[in-house]
Amino acid sequence: MIRRTTSSRIIFVGLCAITAVFLFPLLITLFASLKSNMEILTAGGNLFPEVPRWENYVEAWNMANFKRYTVNSLFVTSMTIAGILLVATMTGYAFSRGSFRGKNLLFSLFIATMFLSWGPIMIYPQLQVAKFLHIHASLWGYIILRVFTVNMTMIFLAKTYIDSVPRSLDEAARIDGCSFFRIYWNIILPLIKPIIATIALLTFGETWNDYLLPLVFTMSKPVLKTLTVAVVGLKTSGQVASSWNLMLAGSMMSIIPMIILYFSMSNYFISGLTRGAIKE
Amino acid sequence: MILPSFLGLIIFSVYTIGYVLALSFTRRIGGQTVFIGFDHYVRLFTRDPNYWTAVANTFIISGKLLIELPLALILAVLLNRKMRSANVFRVIIFMPYILSAVIIGLIFSFLFASYEGIVNNLLMDMHLITTPINWFGTRAHALAVIIIASVWQCVGINMVFFLTALQSISPELYESAAIDGAGTRTQFFHITLPMLKRMTKVITLLAIIGTLKSADLALVLTNGAPGGRSENMMTFVFKYFFSQGARAPQIGYSAAAGTVSALIIGLITIAYLLLTRKEDSV
């Protein structure tokens, strides 16, 4: 698959074209974040700003209290990722390898949670549970809610991926006297790094960009606000009309951690690096 | 080891599901929650064509998966290599996924604006159209915009899923195939696709459910325009749950619509699982 034939060259050009299509709206977003609010709305068709307004970024940084809220967001996001990774891989592993009564029924129940989700309507009962557990006014409450609400997407991904790990490996380990948990920790986890990276990325995206729940959980203590709540707030920081310029600048800054994470994990998505022990 | 999820299932999911189900049989009357039996369901099935338009729209929008998933798979296979350019391609294709829906709504309103809109200008330069298209003026156009924006947003994450899946294929398979003289295309159809089957099944299922449940993008892109004809199942639920324009919330009705929607998604999921189970046993 090295670029040497005409067909690979065609493929390369095709990739460039597709990527360009994907890139274009991103560039619009980037350049729009340097326009004045009025220019954004009246000259959306022009790619470049008349005069780049870097002060959008300064204003957004100060108004959204980026330093403070970034810390909050990093805290919430990293804890949620850690929690969901642990719970999802453990559950996925148990469903993949475990044999216990009612496994299929339980798995069906779990799948049912995927489509029995009502979007916003679930906020009320979830809040009631949180209130009952006295965790409704802190970021920990949000983390607990996110980690323990059945994240079937993640569990499903983990289970399917673990299914593809040859069973011969854990059988060998079992013969060596490893417990069910030890096999998970020592054998399975190192082998499923790609899916761990994927789940982490997904969870990061969901948590970092989550708006309504973090807002609700921090209403009584605004210092605990997360970055996304603050950035969405930038839109309404003007007097009557929306301040799109500030929100765009704020968003551009707030996605940087996500890009860093993506790059630091991208190795896990590429062939030949994580292989190691998997052999059919 | 299932305990944490199981606890979560009991505490959060079961309670939530029970609560919402109960809600769907009630109505707020003068500050009181009153039990009204199946009234909401009767209304939904007999008197509310808007909901069924929304269901139809949801299916139309789901058609995007026919483009999105193959594109994501092809991109994943082509970009599954350690190369700087591949890394740049991957990150660009992934980036739309991390932008918030509000921003995507704004950006696509520039792209598809009727007045000096970028897409219209492009189409006019290419002499494909003579007058600007009013992209939010008809149901078909509005749904097309939602589909385009949604594909743009979601190809990246599906590509990552497929890339992950590709990591479970042993390179030795390709090596021995190459030794046997199999070309790239043969390798793709005889090794990559069969080996990806299991993960593809899950990725497709997740994509179907995700699409059926999505609301954000439609809310910010069209907000139902024109005249409520581009609503989908979930935006319908949203609009009755939150106070929306001229309507005060009708939470009970929203819960009923949500329940019927959940059942529709459930039926599709089960149908999909049954259909693909046959494949598995082959």
Next chain:
Amino acid sequence: MKRVISIALILCLFPVALFAGGAQERVDAPTVVDVWTRNRHDKDLMVNQVEQFNQTIGKEKGIEINYQIYGDDFIDIYTIAFQSGSGPDIMNLDESIAEGVNKGVIQPLTSFDTEDWVGAFPFNVDINNVTSYGGEVYSIPQFAFTMRMVYNKDLFAACGLDPEQPPRTYEDVVAYARTITEASNGKKFGVALPFKWGEGFWAWAGTYTIGGGFGRKEFDYRNGKFDFSTLKPYTAMVKQLKDENSLFPGAEGLDNDTARAQFAEGNVGMMFAVSWDVAVFNDQFPVKIDMGITEVPVPEATGFKYKSELVSEGEWWLGSGIESAKEDAVWEVYKWLNSDEIVAMKYEAAKNIPVNPTIAAEATAPDVMGFAEFSDVTNNTVYPVVPSVSVEGDTYDIIFYNAVAGQYSIDEAVEKANAAYNAALQRAVADNEIDLADFQIPDYSPALAQ
């Protein structure tokens, strides 16, 4: 993977350490009163005043105001907040008083007002279904909104229209819009109507403005039922504007921000505006053209016969569930927010049109472009309240939009809207949710324009 987890653990230790410090409450800590608002037009002024309050009066009395400004989803946020027991002490209300009471988010001033503070206002604060409900006062109507039409004088002149003769009837609007659009070669357009604003568009540009043409809104006060026929001429005008392509393109995808920005840029001939837009056209989207302001046009048939609508609302409301230990502090802040001083200050900064006649008379009128025209209420009047009902199917904004789009005739739209809203009204009356006597005015006669 272990590295990721350990990084996560380290990261989480920072905030834990930070929050631990804040957890211990000081003994002499002031009582915090949470005030939530969706008002953004007076943001700078209020934030500044709250700061001063906290430094002076607040410090003296041990009160600290926590002033939070929310966005467009304000109503959803406070609803969820009350649901989870973390609602504010004082707030704006983003729904009708009946809904607020039913939802249990507000409470009457009565139990707090031991000194008849409410009775001392020099104007009527007890407006049924606006500031009072079930005989109890819930809020003070401190400010009003007016609607006007704004137009681009430069564009009028460039298209051969007299900038000093703005349109007076719907027919004029259509004719002017046609002239402007035709003369501008697809670069500028007659009217901007932001349909994407949804109900906002139909409410502010539609039902709130039709009063001046008919002396009533979409409710027939005499017979106590909905009658949307008042919207007919307005819808016909909108349809004609759309059919003749005199509208700013892409009206369905146009929200109010974009419409105002395009007007300020000079690409639009006319648009409807609300008094808060004075701030928008001065600060946020400074108009690059000579802006004219005129009364909202009326249907040809009636001329400027009736007074147009003045929307008056209660500004501050007491949240439900205020802890008894906080009551005195909350009431102190409530009175401060409603003090003549604050209201006058907002007026002088051109932020609000005060309802209180003494303030308008005594304070200095602000010298801000456009404010004089919007705040001259000689030909404005408060219209009786229209009941808010829970309709099945489409709301009137969708129904009338679909008539504009040609899905059905305007007459059918009126029929559909009447049927849906009257059915909902009957149901609400049958359920004892609404007492029709609150809304019916058998001898209603509209106020005539001077």
